[in-house]
Amino acid sequence: MRFGFRPANILPAALILGLSVLAFGCSQRESVFADGATEAEGIAEARRLYDEAASYLNRIDEGPYSYAYIQFYWLNALGNLERILRVYDTTPTAAALRDGTLRAGPFDLEYFRDRVLPRLEEKRTYAVDDASCAVFLYNRDPMRFDETRRRAMEAIVEVLARRARWGEAFDFPVLDSDLPRRNDAIFRVAARQGSDDIVEQMLLAAEEDPARLIALNAMLGEAHALRGVPREEIAAFLDEHPEDAVKLGVLNGMVLREIEIQRAAALRRTIDPETGINTPHFSVLRPEVRDDVAAVARTFFPAGNSQSDQLLAFYGAALGARPQPAAAAELHAAYVEHLGVLERFDEVQTHIVSLAGERRTAAEFKAIEAFAFAGRKDLAEAQQATLVAREPGQADRIALALFRGEVNSPWVQFDTRPATLSSLSIEDPLILAEAIMTWSLAPNQRPRGAAPWDAVVLRYLPGWQNLPLPESEEVGNASRDVAPFR
Numbered sequence: 001m002r003f004g005f006r007p008a009n010i011l012p013a014a015l016i017l018g019l020s021v022l023a024f025g026c027s028q029r030e031s032v033f034a035d036g037a038t039e040a041e042g043i044a045e046a047r048r049l050y051d052e053a054a055s056y057l058n059r060i061d062e063g064p065y066s067y068a069y070i071q072f073y074w075l076n077a078l079g080n081l082e083r084i085l086r087v088y089d090t091t092p093t094a095a096a097l098r099d100g101t102l103r104a105g106p107f108d109l110e111y112f113r114d115r116v117l118p119r120l121e122e123k124r125t126y127a128v129d130d131a132s133c134a135v136f137l138y139n140r141d142p143m144r145f146d147e148t149r150r151r152a153m154e155a156i157v158e159v160l161a162r163r164a165r166w167g168e169a170f171d172f173p174v175l176d177s178d179l180p181r182r183n184d185a186i187f188r189v190a191a192r193q194g195s196d197d198i199v200e201q202m203l204l205a206a207e208e209d210p211a212r213l214i215a216l217n218a219m220l221g222e223a224h225a226l227r228g229v230p231r232e233e234i235a236a237f238l239d240e241h242p243e244d245a246v247k248l249g250v251l252n253g254m255v256l257r258e259i260e261i262q263r264a265a266a267l268r269r270t271i272d273p274e275t276g277i278n279t280p281h282f283s284v285l286r287p288e289v290r291d292d293v294a295a296v297a298r299t300f301f302p303a304g305n306s307q308s309d310q311l312l313a314f315y316g317a318a319l320g321a322r323p324q325p326a327a328a329a330e331l332h333a334a335y336v337e338h339l340g341v342l343e344r345f346d347e348v349q350t351h352i353v354s355l356a357g358e359r360r361t362a363a364e365f366k367a368i369e370a371f372a373f374a375g376r377k378d379l380a381e382a383q384q385a386t387l388v389a390r391e392p393g394q395a396d397r398i399a400l401a402l403f404r405g406e407v408n409s410p411w412v413q414f415d416t417r418p419a420t421l422s423s424l425s426i427e428d429p430l431i432l433a434e435a436i437m438t439w440s441l442a443p444n445q446r447p448r449g450a451a452p453w454d455a456v457v458l459r460y461l462p463g464w465q466n467l468p469l470p471e472s473e474e475v476g477n478a479s480r481d482v483a484p485f486r
Contacts, residue, residue: 025185033090044318045088049093050080053081053104057105057177058457060094060404066127071121074117075371077104078104085097088178097109118469119464123200126461129442130159133457134155136457136461137430138152138156138430140263150178153181157185161186166186187202191219192281192282214246217243218249220249222253223235225253225254226256227285228257228287232457248305248307251308260284264277264343265303269410271287273287278443313327321335325354329363332362332366334353334366335351343374344423348367373405375409375412377402377406384399394426397431399424400431400435403435407438407439408442408444409442414444416448417452418454418455420452422456422459423454
């Protein structure tokens with residue numbers, strides 16, 4: 001039997017096959033997704049978007065990268081994943097995302113979107129600048145109400161006020177009992193830097209409280225003295241406000257001013273007549289204006305005054321008059337600072353060993369700071385080890401003393417690298433907040449590389465595990481509103 005094909009049968013078969021191929025080709029080119037992609041193109045694009053998102057989430061994390069950098073890429077990753085579910089919703093990748101087979105990098109998609117991203121936005125805002133970082137540390141334990149927290153509050157408010165961020169300073173939340181301390185910190189800065197509108201505003205608000213008004217005028221008198229306001233004007237100011245507290249404020253300003261001027265002279269430091277002497281907390285302007293502090297004290301208090309006597313004793317110790325062993329601890333600290341400034345380091349040790357109790361502790365604290373200020377970190381660290389061995393409960397504050405001396409030193413430039421502040425041997429976040437604010441006001445800090453705030457946030461708020469939902473829907477939405485594109 002012969003087998004073969006007749007031409008009449010071949011044509012219909014070929015036609016059917018051709019039509020089938022054409023129909024298949026048309027189906028492959030037909031758009032099945034909202035963006036016009038074919039099925040094959042959509043499957044490939046969904047997979048590409050997922051791989052890119054997973055790469056961002058698996059490779060970019062806290063530690064090597066800033067939170068702002070992380071947020072940029074993680075929000076892009078979320079945009080990729082949401083595009084898969086919205087545009088390529090029928091692809092295998094979308095199905096695997098919905099059933100949890102595929103994750104958002106190391107996270108479940110819902111957890112990443114609803115918990116990780118809000119926490120990332122928090123961390124990013126904490127690391128915006130030095131003040132934000134300090135506030136973050138201040139709020140680590142909102143139920144803590146001790147002297148350490150009050151010191152941190154005053155340091156933060158001072159920095160805000162120095163930068164004319166008055167609204168933030170006045171709105172800084174504190175207990176009602178701490179309002180005077182907060183407001184004192186604001187007023188002191190306003191008075192010392194001549195922000196007359198803030199001074200007048202606060203004086204006006206205190207008109208109905210005589211005691212408060214006297215306290216403010218005492219700080220204003222101190223600021224007048226520090227800034228070198230003509231002494232005739234200060235005399236007129238005291239005619240209007242003759243209270244002893246105001247006189248003591250003026251006298252204290254003269255004491256602080258003369259100490260800085262005389263130390264600069266002893267160190268043969270040139271004083272710019274325009275800018276004066278800048279210190280972390282105030283500037284001594286018009287250095288040609290001088291005061292005979294002892295004579296002023298006698299004029300103010302001809303019958304004597306115990307607080308005036310204490311100021312004169314402090315003034316003497318700060319300029320080299322060795323206090324008696326039984327003198328107040330602050331006098332011994334002032335004397336040690338004087339010896340350290342003049343680099344009479346052997347005399348520092350001799351004086352310390354002659355003391356006991358709180359006087360010795362105060363002198364050792366100041367010695368650590370003075371050694372670091374003079375650029376002798378070796379001596380500072382040796383003194384630090386001695387004091388920590390005896391006062392282990394004060395290790396953080398001892399470390400702060402050394403840091404303060406280093407960052408305020410005019411002799412050795414203090415370079416600030418990304419890990420400098422996070423690696424300080426200070427465990428208490430409140431004391432670290434105070435250290436950061438010390439850094440902010442110091443004349444000697446020189447940033448090197450990336451800002452150091454991300455590393456501080458990472459140290460005290462690391463990881464992404466077991467995160468709660470954000471406090472409100474608004475907070476959750478805010479973490480996604482800053483997406484670079486959606």
